[in-house]
Amino acid sequence: MNMPKNFETFAEARRNGFIKVKNAKDEGKKIVGTFCTFTPWEVIYAAGAIPISVCGMSDETTEDAEQHLPKNLCPLIKSSYGFAITDKCPYIYFSDMLVGETTCDGKKKMYELLGQKKNMHVMQLPQNSQDKTSLELWKAEIIKLKERLEKDFGVEITEEKIKEAIRIRNNERELLKEFYSLSKLNPPALWGYDLHKVIDGSNFSMDKALQAEQFTEMIKDLKEKYARGESPVNKDAKRILITGCPSGGVLDKVIKTIEECGGVVVCLENCTGIKEKYKLVREDIDPIDALAEKYLSVPCSVMSPNTGRLEFLDQLIDEYTVDGVVDITLQACHTYAVESFSVKEFVNKEKGKPYLNIETNYSPSDVGQIKTRIEAFIEMM
Template identity: 50%
Template sequence: MADAFAMLKNIKETGKKVVGFYCVYAPQELVLAADVLGFALCATKEEAIPAGEKTLPRNFCPLIKSSYGFAVTDKCPYFLYSDIIIGETTCDGKKKMFELMKEFKPVHVMKLPQTYLDDNDKAYWLNEVKILKDLLEKELGTKITEEKLREAIKVLNEERRLMQELSECMKNDPVPMTGQDFLKLMWGRNFVTDRTEFAQQIKEIINDMQESIAKGEAAMPQGAKRILVTGVPTGIGSEKVIKIIEDCGAAVVYIENCSGMKQFVTLVDESKPPLEAIADKYLSTPCSCMSPNPIRLENLAKLIKDYRIDGVVDITWQGCHTYNVESRVVKEFLKKNGDTPFLQIETDYSQGDVEQIKTRVQAFLEMMA
């Protein structure tokens, strides 16, 4: 990522195509099977927000404003060099952003159903996946065969298994890695050009962490309060809440959101027909845009037990109504199921509320003492 402009320019000059996507609902197996490069475009830095606000309302979600700001200014090389953008209807704000983007970039928007529980919705989503396959073949001049899909499924499933194994190391007390470093690893996966090399790097990091555990080496003190972070996607540039939690002495041992482990916990069923299996995996993503969203609650209950969580911090971006509403649902669920301490933090990408958040986090941790 050090010089993405030069890297992508060189790749494009070889004739390689690039696909950008904004959400974990975008089926990456189709991108890999099309023999093109795929990169995540969700922006997590404040610098592009003023450019985004020239078109979008100021009270919009910062993720959308930042994403649009980077796109409209050509400051994001991954957007600039993308041949096609895959969008999705996870929220009204992003739908309108994609509508504006279509004025200067080829954008295909996948239409999500309202729930992942209904067979009719599953059939609807499978058709959306088929539409995307046909579109990628037509627009990128490629052929996505069943054989290529099965190979892509194996590659990405192995990646998911490795990330799960990496996450298992965070069950140790003391933890061998900070939550901030764990986030960097998961974030870096969004910009991989050589998946074999990436898999080998993760294997080496797992070995390093296991050696640290065996030696008693740790990133945080033994007995540090163990925190699970959930809620909206957080990435490099918007990780201030995770940093504050760890600066206050607690250990972020699990990041549940879709920029964290949420995208890795479910594998594609390799025994099913490829497109059907891919559709099933991605539709089961427990995003707050789904109503109801019981899988998120079930997963949280299991994670709290498995990772011996002392407290849950739910991050909500200002203007993200679905996660804001669901925060109340999560709080009530945790109260009734083990009474795990819960803290919701509603914020944006700015640094103006850092001290306020720090005070709240300190009080939250003291309450657990």
């Protein structure tokens, strides 16, 4: 099957964006690097700046990072820090500001070190999304970010600019959800590996109006191909949902392996996938209130309690007709590691589906072991 229109644009967006981010800097644009889905990109857009995801997704700079950080730390944190201190990530190198949130202990301590080298703003994330006081605290943190952007970049962020950014981002989320929904089909309209690449690539698209046009055209093309009976996926492929830690750094050894072993990833519940995009920002209330409400509701494992994750999994397992769940835990990610017990209990007992937990890092050393476990998991179905 030929790839849909504009697929390569998004599949290669991270790499191709290196030149674009330099050109944007040369044109006087401000670049803001972000680490997590809790950062409200709408406020950055309202400042006239370009937000870019800067999480590390390989072990290329792990040894560099381990000169400052402990070896038994999350690979995502070590990778992100390593790329920052070695100037090997153009997005971090060209960033005028980095924004992080205190999602976990490892990240917030890493930010202290990174703040000695880069212009760093840290948002203090409350970790009870169901509490009104937490909502007010998070609203205050968003206001602090707004004020910091105004001060550092010499701009005024008006309410109307935030509202316009909310409209643009909501439109982007709606298109991504429509693209995502093509995996609800049986068989899906595309492989999960390709789905992942496109979703990830959307984080590196700097022209959102052009992105919307390209996404609309790609969705139309995929639907037309599917209507003609063109799908790359075998109808008998086992439908897998991915949950847990961000999967960008383990894309090949987990998601690609699943699809080489008779499965197809139809849904990515994690923050690499649909988690942040599913809920829109309300447009009928004060925009800062709306942003605080939306972003604090992201069901990350750092939240306590985190009932939203199981509720979301319940919904997605049914919507995407899932045959099994693979839970990715990055080494030393304690919050997701602890939650894996509750997720397994829920998936096995409440949904009656098989569950597999994969604890890994960015090293290729466990590729063979993971493949053996995935083969057995899919054969079991």
